[in-house]
Every structure is written in C-alpha cells, then in structure tokens.
Amino acid sequence: MTSPAVFRDPTNWGDGYYELGIEVGSTDDAQIQAVLSALWSAADVQGCFGRRDREPEEQDPVPCTVGSLTEFGHLHGQVRLPTGRLTVCGCLAIRGDDGSSDWLDFYVPLGALSKAGLAYWDGRPSFRSDVMDDWLAGIGAETFKRVPFSLGVVGFEVSGCADASTLAGKMPQTRDIGYLLPQGDDVRYGAANT
Numbered sequence: 001m002t003s004p005a006v007f008r009d010p011t012n013w014g015d016g017y018y019e020l021g022i023e024v025g026s027t028d029d030a031q032i033q034a035v036l037s038a039l040w041s042a043a044d045v046q047g048c049f050g051r052r053d054r055e056p057e058e059q060d061p062v063p064c065t066v067g068s069l070t071e072f073g074h075l076h077g078q079v080r081l082p083t084g085r086l087t088v089c090g091c092l093a094i095r096g097d098d099g100s101s102d103w104l105d106f107y108v109p110l111g112a113l114s115k116a117g118l119a120y121w122d123g124r125p126s127f128r129s130d131v132m133d134d135w136l137a138g139i140g141a142e143t144f145k146r147v148p149f150s151l152g153v154v155g156f157e158v159s160g161c162a163d164a165s166t167l168a169g170k171m172p173q174t175r176d177i178g179y180l181l182p183q184g185d186d187v188r189y190g191a192a193n194t
Contacts, residue, residue, distance in 0.1 A: 004087040004115035005078050007052050012088050017107035020136040021159025024102040025150035032102050033066045034147045039106055040064050042142035045077035052076045069093045082135045085116040105159040133178045137189045140180045144187040152180030
C-alpha cells in the first residue's frame with residue numbers, strides 16, 4: 001500500500017472529499033484571496049501545486065492565489081492529520097457567478113484518509129469522522145480569526161449544502177454536518193449531532 005501523501009497514486013484522490021467548506025461572503029477576488037491565504041496557513045499545508053499527477057519534487061510550486069485556482073481548478077498540497085500522518089489535500093473555489101457568494105473548499109480525499117487509517121465511517125447513515133470534524137472546525141476557527149467569513153460547514157462533500165442567508169445567524173438544532181457560524185467577532189462551532 002502506498003503512502004496517503006503520494007500525489008501520483010490515483011487511489012489517494014478517490015471516493016469523495018472530507019471537507020471544510022467556507023462561504024466567503026463576497027465574490028470579490030481580494031476577499032477570496034484573503035480567506036485562501038488564511039486557510040492554507042491555518043491548515044499548515046506543505047507546498048502548493050497545480051498538478052496531482054506529479055510528486056511535489058517533480059513540479060514547481062505555484063502561488064497560493066485565486067489566479068492559480070482559476071488556472072488549475074484545484075490547488076494541492078500535503079497536510080498532517082491530527083493522527084500525525086501526512087496526507088494529500090486540496091482546495092477548490094466555487095465561484096458565485098449567479099451573484100451568490102463564493103465558496104472555498106479545503107479537502108482531504110477519502111482514499112487518502114482510508115490509507116492513513118483514519119476511520120470515517122461508524123455505522124451512521126453518512127460518512128462522518130469526529131476526529132476530522134473537530135480538526136477541520138479548528139482550521140475554520142483559526143481562519144476566521146485571521147479573515148472573517150459568512151459560514152463554514154464541515155463533513156463529507158458539504159460545500160453549498162447550507163448558506164448564511166438561509167441560516168440567518170441561527171444554528172440548526174439537528175445537524176447532519178458541522179457548522180461554523182459567525183457570532184460577532186467570533187465563530188461558534190456546532191458539531192454534527194445526528
């Protein structure tokens with residue numbers, strides 16, 4: 001079995017994404033750039049690369065910018081999980097072309113999580129990992145301290161499944177996913193509870 005940190009292994013990138021989705025709150029490039037920079041730093045991502053079919057040492061790094069996201073579609077790197085294992089990770093932007101807010105989506109693919117030995121299925125009706133939820137929520141909270149955003153969501157392929165305007169500042173009582181909801185200058189985390 002190859003390492004979960006190997007870019008070139010397509011099985012590391014498979015089976016969907018465990019994510020921190022951030023609703024930026026604007027479609028302004030400067031704002032999405034500020035959140036992207038804060039997120040990459042808060043997650044302590046190693047490297048920033050445009051391709052996942054070459055190992056980091058086989059390609060030149062790219063700037064961690066909105067321009068690179070536009071050019072490559074995804075930015076890739078490696079991140080240390082809370083268990084200590086190094087794994088592949090990535091980020092993509094979902095632009096609000098219809099006038100809605102932009103989203104940034106930081107993810108670790110389930111293929112890599114599986115190889116890292118991090119359980120993400122515990123008999124619930126959907127994929128969930130309390131370890132990953134707490135870790136991603138911590139990254140989101142640290143990002144918010146540096147650059148406020150409208151909403152964060154945590155879980156399996158969650159970006160866009162809720163939005164700040166619909167929530168209107170109220171935390172859902174029953175939660176299939178985790179929520180990072182701004183409360184003034186702070187952000188409140190409501191873990192998944194179903």
